[in-house]
Amino acid sequence: MTLKVTESNGRVRFGVRVQPRASRTEIAGIHGDAIKVRLAAPPVDGAANDALVEFLSEIFRVARRHVRIVAGETSRSKIVEVEGITERSVRKAAEG
DSSP, X not given: OOXXXXXXXXXXXXXXXXXXXXXXXXXXXXXXXXXXXXXXXXXXXXXXXXXXXXXXXXXXXXOGGGEEEEEOTTSSEEEEEEESOOHHHHXXXXXX
């Protein structure tokens, strides 16, 4: 299973598979062609999406405003866009 990452105009897009209500927030490897992220937050009132954006901004060391969920806001499978990073940094984060 290969992680699918696209890079264009200083932005990187990749899939994320979210597991809400986990014991802690962490990257848990690859799920299909997406990064699997366990989130401690529940999937209520956007809390899991907010936690995902916050977590990814910390992992990639970018401002929260540079992380966007572009598809799948109400789904466990999402497409995320991050500005100011490279495809290589996404792959490195997925590997642990």
